[in-house]
Amino acid sequence: MKKLIFVISVLFIYGCNNVSNPQYEANKALAEKWVKTFEDGNIDLWKEVVSEELLDVAPMYGMGQVDYATSLQVAEFYINNYTNVKFNDPVWLPGIDTATMSPDGSVRAYGVWTGDSKSTGRSFRITSYHNFDFKDGKIVSTGEYFDATGMVNAVGPVDRNVVVATLNVKKGSYDKVKEMLDSENGLTVTRNYDGCTHLEAFFNEETGKYFIIEYWESFEKYQKYLDWRLNDDPSRIAQELSKYLVGGSNGLVPHTNNIGYKFY
Structure with a gap:
């Protein structure tokens, strides 16, 4: 009997935690458009999906959390300096509310960025993790976690x-x-x-x-x-x-x- 109660409890918790959030698919589409910004080199896509209230954990060493204007500058830097950019083998996952352990509409993504430096022609390949939170149909907070500084140095000129x-x-x-x-x-x-x-x-x-x-x-x-x-x-x-x-x-x-x- 105790084993039966335990199994039922586990199934109940599992079922509760797997209730999908109705906003997830719509929010995922916004995050995918954010990725498309860099693949297409189109900064207008970024502006379309990002809120001016944005708080962004930037990937560059020492930058920490930045606002909309600074995040826009970072995005423009990538678009202006790299080409043939692709987010490969993406794994999209729903984020969860850590208090309830239920999906909260946020989005997480794992993948591998590849591309080429416009100035040197050298290629990069780097694994990354991203998280996105949303408000009123726009990305209101995000974080990019990869070695951006190392990437920039790696594709720099062979001779400086x-x-x-x-x-x-x-x-x-x-x-x-x-x-x-x-x-x-x-x-x-x-x-x-x-x-x-x-x-x-x-x-x-x-x-x-x-x-x-x-x-x-x-x-x-x-x-x-x-x-x-x-x-x-x-x-x-x-x-x-x-x-x-x-x-x-x-x-x-x-x-x-x-x-x-x-x-x-």
């Missing part, structure tokens, strides 16, 4: 044009130099200059040197940037910065025309 600039900072001037580099006229301008793909910066306390590692489409474009920065930049931040460097303007040393780059 790396510039390493060093700033020999006067003792006690680190905070001022950092403030200037982080200002709206600082390294953000460098990063957004034509030909700069990304950059990193850090300060070494033992040597008193700031290191700025920059990646450029060509050394010629870097030289064009440097000429502008030193001669035509209306902010004159380079001249102001030199006041806090050992040797003045000689305290800035760019190491360019480097060879033998390899990504390990």
Whole structure:
């Protein structure tokens, strides 16, 4: 008798947990259209299905949860930089309310993204997981879980044009130099200059040197940037910065025309 009651209880719980949510299929169609955005390279599909109230856990390292505007920028980045994109072998599953353990209309998806970099022609293949929540017929929250930063690096150029600039900072001037580099006229301008793909910066306390590692489409474009920065930049931040460097303007040393780059 006890065994019979146990079996009936298990069947009852199983049956309750497998009651489908009437919104699941409609919501799944919205999520599939979101995927289609990247396969077709059509940002209008993304705008059609995504709510402006969106909260998105972005896949790029360090980004965390972002809003609609930032998520749109991320989507545009993928569309503008990759082609032949496909979400392969998708597995679509209903999400559940963790309190009731019943389907709540949310959607989960597992699959493998493949595609090619437009700039280098190199291919990527990466396993991913996505979750979607909905409100008023639109995606209101989502999360993309895959190594986006690793993917971007993997399809980058085989040979990179790396510039390493060093700033020999006067003792006690680190905070001022950092403030200037982080200002709206600082390294953000460098990063957004034509030909700069990304950059990193850090300060070494033992040597008193700031290191700025920059990646450029060509050394010629870097030289064009440097000429502008030193001669035509209306902010004159380079001249102001030199006041806090050992040797003045000689305290800035760019190491360019480097060879033998390899990504390990």
